[in-house]
Amino acid sequence: MAEVVDAAPFAYDAIQYPSGVNALQTPDRIRAAGLLHGWRGPDPATASILEIGCGDGYNLMGIAAVSPQACCVGFDLSRAAIARGRDVLALSGLANVELAVGDVATYPLAGEGFDYIICHGVYTWIPYFVRQPLLDLIGARLKPGGVAYISFDALPAAAPKAAINRFLVKRVADIAGLEARVDAAVRLLAILARNQHSQSRLKVQLDQLMNDLPRYMQGYFVHDWLAEHYAPITLADFRAAAGTAGLRCAGDASLFDLYTGDLDDEAKALLAQASDDPAERSNIMEILRGAHQFRRELLVRVDAPPPPAPNGLDELSFGYMGERIESRDEEGEAIIAYTDGAAHVVARTPLVCAVMDELLTVSPNELTLADLAERIGGDRVILAGEVRRLAIRTLVTAHGTPQNFTTSPGERPRTPGLVRAMMSLGPDTITLRHSKLSLEHNADQELTRTFLTLCDGSRSRADIAQALTAQSGQEITPQKVDDAVTRFAAARLFEP
Incomplete structure (x- = not known):
């Protein structure tokens, strides 16, 4: 693709937008959301991926690091952001990422298609005349069976x-x-x-x-x-614009449209009227709840959507990164709850406790439905229903790809090239499950960053201790290295 060479000064060049690391906009989580909605997206391990408005490309590089056979392409109008990303890319060793300066309005409609197209936080922050070309670009370059993720602020919640x-x-x-x-x-x-x-x-x-x-x-x-261009849109209007581009809404990536546990019977009956139309279901949910300002819509081609997956739960793995909290009510009855700081569930049945306790036992590793069935026993159908409800509540995280990290690194621990590159440049990095890890407030930040860059798979733990001692001027024992390896393995930073 030819790069923009005569663009006018751009606000995002003058003022850096914070680097985005958002797991929901990865093919892993997009595929998982699709399977929970009842359809199957392409295999992320070998997918072709386009990110529109990729910023510095950190999000795209995080995707590429766990899927070395995937082809990842990103473009952004900000030259400064792309330059920052290329600096990291050059150090990362990633060979499956291309970052370019580009404009939605001039990006070629013709060309090779993509299995996944990601466009995060762009649509409602660009001029009106660019919005339809953006959707047209997605419609033109999305492969049959592919999935697009596009996020935007929506009315009525975004009106204030x-x-x-x-x-x-x-x-x-x-x-x-x-x-x-x-x-x-x-x-x-x-x-x-x-x-x-x-x-x-x-x-x-x-x-x-x-x-x-x-x-x-x-x-x-x-x-x-303080955005110059900011105009939220109703889901109905967005759906109409997407339809003009040959696209249709296929569900919400955050699973907001699937959770109905707190609705009354009449509300559920209202939703049932749109059981065959995911977009209309989301629209009804938007009015029923009226609180989802930021939407994360999944789009598929009208003429070639992904295939149905009625048993999609069997293709997922599940993880839980929270804690179990035990207390008693006023009558002395035990209350068992699980929380990760964002989502919170009170266990009402022994089965919920069993599922959450098994996931907590293996955390940060993950279990499939088959794993849980083997560990817990009982009726497989009832278990599947409970696991699905927990995943929709987002307390349990559903993944569309197997974990690509180890919590038991060997004698020569290895962090990905992207982790080593980011640690050599600053305090932040991306884990192998696409979360942000920051050492900004770590008292031993420089020593820790050096430790993680030394974990390149070529050094034994004793070698790492010796190198740290020489570079820091303080004694670093092999035991301290072992402790650090254990700690950062729990953060999902080591490759198998």
């Missing part, structure tokens, strides 16, 4: 955010300097938050924003809340 965005952008537009614009915007937000009427439809959004603001990275705040 859109109003706040327009208010801020208008009032800081003429302020010179990034820091001054951000400071002015934050002051305006504080004024708005303090003066909301108790019945204000903006109050919930403002209260949440003010609570989250101290943790926001500046680049995220600027490109999201």
